[in-house]
Amino acid sequence: MSIEVQSTEAGFAKFNSTVFNFSSLVLEIDNTPSVEAGSLTAIIPVTLTSLGVLRDALSPFFSLTGCVSRVLVLCPESLLSQSRAAVRQVMRSARENPNHPDVSLHPWGVGSDPTVAILEAAAHASTKWLLLLDDAGLSGLTNRTREMLLCPVAANQPIGPRGIVAGPGSGSCAPPSLEMRPALYLLPPFTLPSSLIRKGCEDWSDLGRAISQAQNSQIGGVIRGYGDPDTNGCNGICARDPSSPMDQLALSTPILEARLSTARAHGRFIFLLSNMGDLHLVLPVLCRLHETGHLVKILLYTSSHPASVSSSCRLHYDTLAYESNVYSGIRDWLDRLEGDHTDVIFTVSEPATHGVTSNHATMIRIPREDLEHVHWMGSLSLTEWKNWNIPRIDVSIITRDRPDSLARLMASLSQGRFFGDAVSLRLNMEQSSDLETVRIVGAYKWRHGAVFTHRRVIHGGLLPAVVESWYPHSNDSYGLLLEDDVELSPLFYAWIKMGILRYRYGQNRNETRQLFGISLYQQKNIELHPEGRKAFDPRKLFASNNFADPSTPYLSQIPCSWGAVYFPEHWREFHDYLAGRLSEATVDIGQVVVPNVRSNNWTKSWKKYFIEMVYLRGYVMLYPNYAEFTSLSTNHLEVGSHVKERPKEKREVFRLPLMPLGESQQLLDLPGGRLPDWGVLPVLNLTGGLTSLERIIEVGKGV
Structure with missing residues (x-):
């Protein structure tokens, strides 16, 4: 939507043109008598925040002599029973006062908010005068200001202690003062004739604008107070409304109050x-x-x-x-x-x-530079938000003699968004690392946390290089293991954090003990078929099996080595399993543990033994499933321990498009815009077939 922005000075000057006549209005108000007794209806909303003090908010209408004949208590339907109980308690305590006002309770619909509910109720009020309040009622006001509101003067203007006045470049919330001031519009509490209420108003600025237009005065209300120390947080605070005349800024939907919510609120x-x-x-x-x-x-x-x-x-x-x-x-x-x-x-x-x-x-x-990429945080539950600072993710890079590949990986790592988290980096070099690799490691600048550099003195090979590259400090430590032929999306960390918070710190975290890690890489091939690699498309698999949303992430028994985070308990367990396996303490090193998988031939691969442990324990890893195989990491299939040649057609089999930073909202291209609940994630076995968590546990126990 195109928005036209005009100068704020013009709006301010236009408003000031009414000041000349304001003194006569002040004299008129000062000489106007109070409204008749019984001619005032008070309207007060109840929110989840104010429910506990509703009795206190209603007490002024019974303890002070005023002109209020009726009190309308508005509440969301979800708070109806609690609000009714509070109102009944007030009414029971007021029985001794025969002149107390009538109190009625009215729910507002789902999806509405208190401001709209107040204005709708005001449009149907039967009395000549209205007192409009927010959920704080009359709290924080002096007795004199309360008396002014409970029995106001019969002026043809909204009058209250708090409102938005014109200022240089913005509107400011004026604190109460003994002198009357013109306002663009008032904020509750304030009184006004019911004849000034206009249907269709959705907020206080709408109401003030409608009143000023109807009276051709450019005044939406009069601020008047009696030295109140604070009026619901007005002192020292601006309450800017971007749709007010001073900013001349029209929004497609005005920004209004969200604190007024229903019992659906969790935090x-x-x-x-x-x-x-x-x-x-x-x-x-x-x-x-x-x-x-x-x-x-x-x-x-x-x-x-x-x-x-x-x-x-x-x-x-x-x-x-x-x-x-x-x-x-x-x-x-x-x-x-x-x-x-x-x-x-x-x-x-x-x-x-x-x-x-x-x-x-x-x-x-x-950090400010990360603000435009925080869309995914909106999908977090309250429990996940509250656990934000608990997990610690350590990045561990394994390299030897591929300096160009290492430089590419480290450049992509530097482009990552870490959302203010401290992230430790460990750079692991093999004994045979060349001088250029050593130089790149020594020159690398990491600004997100501590850096630890390690170089072996005896050649160990890829298996110990990976397995010994990281060890968890606690059960809140997570290891992102990266070999140097990997490249990362700038959004890789958001995917990891979103998954860890959901499945490790969410409400159902006790159900996810079988999850051993989170892959950044999308599976486009399944490598464990005995007859060789086969193409794989999870979306087609899920669609052909009538899944409600084939775009769902999924669980797989296959551990990823091309960019993945591993969980602390499972990595420690793997160390113990590998030590026992390599020592032949229980079985011969050549014994086949997992039947009919290609990894049995990977004699020098750590993944062979991790696959064994996964198979025996019934563990799974979370995999992304974005459109067109868009991934959070990709593999460049560099020549190394397991790759002796890399023709173009073979490289293209493994290379995946990385999710670009400018499309961070794509992280929420998920069923319902959030990571699915644990129990509905599809589960795949080691060869890419659909199975269940119960089934893989049963198979492992049968070995």
């Missing part, structure tokens, strides 16, 4: 972003969190330029006041949320946010 998220550009980049994640019911709070902590944003969700964000120190402003903003439990704080990793910490929430710090 509370805070996003600390620098500007509108950051917000635009992270919007797919924010929208998905909102759509799945999470509570989202957003702070833009530096001034931003207008930008076009197209989204299918409605979110609210705050920005800091211009005079605020950025760090202290962020800290103050977070402190105001201290009473609410927060699960995850997502920040841009830069000096302004380095000092932000939390004793309870999971801190996730993403």
Whole structure:
């Protein structure tokens, strides 16, 4: 959608043209009597966040003498029973007051939000005056301000203590003051005549714009307070609405409030972003969190330029006041949320946010250059988000005398996106490594973590070079093993992290003990058929067997050596298995363990023995299954221990297209846009045939 952006100064000047007449409006308001008793309806929403304090939010309507005759409590259908119980408790305690207002409870539909629900209810109200509140009710206000709202003057303007006023380049949320101020629009709580409500308004800025147009005044409300120390976090905070007249920025869907959610919410998220550009980049994640019911709070902590944003969700964000120190402003903003439990704080990793910490929430710090590639994070469950910082992925490179191949691998590794994670790198050189290889290793700069360099003094060969290249420090350590003829997609780490979080730290992690690793490489051939290599297409296999979505990733018993991460328990187990196998402590070294597979002829391959262990224990590896064999790694079939010649046609059999950085959203080309649940992943045996986890365990136990 094309967005026309006009100058903010023009909007500001237009607004100021009304100031000349505002003094007469102030005099009119000061001389206007209060509304009649019983002529005011209060409308208050209930959210998952406010449910626990609903009784406190309703108490002012019973404890203070006012003009309210009716209170409409709005709630999502999922909170109806809990809200009804809270309302009943309030009503029981108010029986001694015969003049208490009538209280009724009304659910709003799935997919709606409280702001829309409030405006719809207001359009059908039967009283002449309205008091519109958010889920905080009248909390944080002085008694005098409460009295002003509970029995307001009969002015033909919205009046309240908090609103958006014009400012140089943006709108700022004006804190309460003793002097009245014109506002572009008000934020709850505020009062207004019910005649000013316009159908079709979806947010407070819509309402303010409709009122100003109807009155031809460019004023959407009047801010008035009585020295309140804080009005729902207004002090020092900008609440910019990009569709307000000052920015003259029309969005395809305005950004409104997402913290007002339903009981589908599983967690509370805070996003600390620098500007509108950051917000635009992270919007797919924010929208998905909102759509799945999470509570989202957003702070833009530096001034931003207008930008076009197209989204299918409605979110609210705050920005800091211009005079605020950025760090202290962020800290103050977070402190105001201290009473609410927060699960995850997502920040841009830069000096302004380095000092932000939390004793309870999971801190996730993403470099700015990675923000445009975080789409996949929207698919994570709350449990996976909260475990973000637990797994540690170590990269281990195995090389000998192929300096050009090594340089290509290391260049692709440097292009990888690591999303702020610390990643250790181990460079393993064979004793026979040439001087150019040694030079490349010594000159390589790695900026994501520690680097360890190792060179053998006695030639060991490929089997010990791979097996001894990494050993897990803990059960949260994962080893990415890379031989130097591999090249990586810049998105390889996202695929690994997404898989580890889902199947190792997700809600069903106790069911995934048979998973020994995650492959970056797509299988285009199955090499273990006794008669030789055969072409393989998992999508065709799944389609011919009537799978609902043939694009699903899958589990295979075949270990990958062309870019794969191995899990700690299984790698330790492999060390133990290999030591026993090579020592012939239990069986002769020449004995066939796995029947009818080609790997029995691989006398110097570590994979031969890993395949044996997988077969005996019933283990599996996760494989990607993207369209056109798009892969997170590829193999260049270089001449080496197992390859003596590499004709072009043979190289093309193994070479796969790498997923480009500019198409990071392709990571979510998955069933339902997320990695499938463990129990629905297809399972393939060593020769690419469909089987089941139960079957491969049974086969292994029968050996």
